[in-house]
Amino acid sequence: MADTTATNTGASCMDKLKSYAKTQKGFILAAEIILSLIVLICYAASRYGGYTAVAIIEMxxxxxxxxxxxxxxxxxxxxVNWVWSDxxxxxxxxxxxxxxxxICVxxxxxxxxxxxxxxFGLITGLVFAYDTYTIFLQIKNTRQHTAASTDDRV
Incomplete structure (x- = not known):
């Protein structure tokens, strides 16, 4: 699932962070984190702070x-099957x-x-939906189909 182009085991954590954030999956996850933080701040500043749990958990x-x-x-x-969990x-x-x-709007x-x-929650929901779609396409493309035998001899 992690689609990093360079697997450098000796790289520092910051180098791995920078290189992974440049991949498609890394960019989507980073966008989810940032948007969830924005939603969390907005919900916390409102009179009804009960919706902050959604933003905290998803972030x-x-x-x-x-x-x-x-x-x-x-x-x-x-x-753990990380692709299905994701x-x-x-x-x-x-x-x-x-x-x-x-509900909030x-x-x-x-x-x-x-x-x-x-x-911002609607925008974040759309980003999560796009992430779901890309993961589904990845699962669909990696699934191996084996051809059925057409041999009449058993």
Missing amino acids: VFAIIFFGVFMMEIDKQFQL LFRAGIGAVIYLITSL IGGRGDGALIAGGV
Whole structure:
């Protein structure tokens, strides 16, 4: 899943961070982290701070997966299927962000911070949905199809 071009084992953590953030997956995860932080700030500044849990949880999971893929732990720790775990994380994040953001935008009259958090939450939900789509395409492309035998002899 970690699509780094150079696997340099002696590279420092900052070098790995810079090189992974330049990949497509790294850029998407970094965008999810930054947008979740913006949504968290907006929700925390509003009168109703109950929606901050969504932003905190999704930001923490995005940071964890960013770290796992950046440090290539997914290749070392094969017990967990990281691609499917990432698909579920991104899919659930997209659904939760879209639902809570619509609630905040529709019912947030008089609270500008809540409406701003809802708008940024909708954008973040779309980024999570795009991440889900790219992961799904990756799973679809890596699936091996074996041809059925047409031999009549058994």
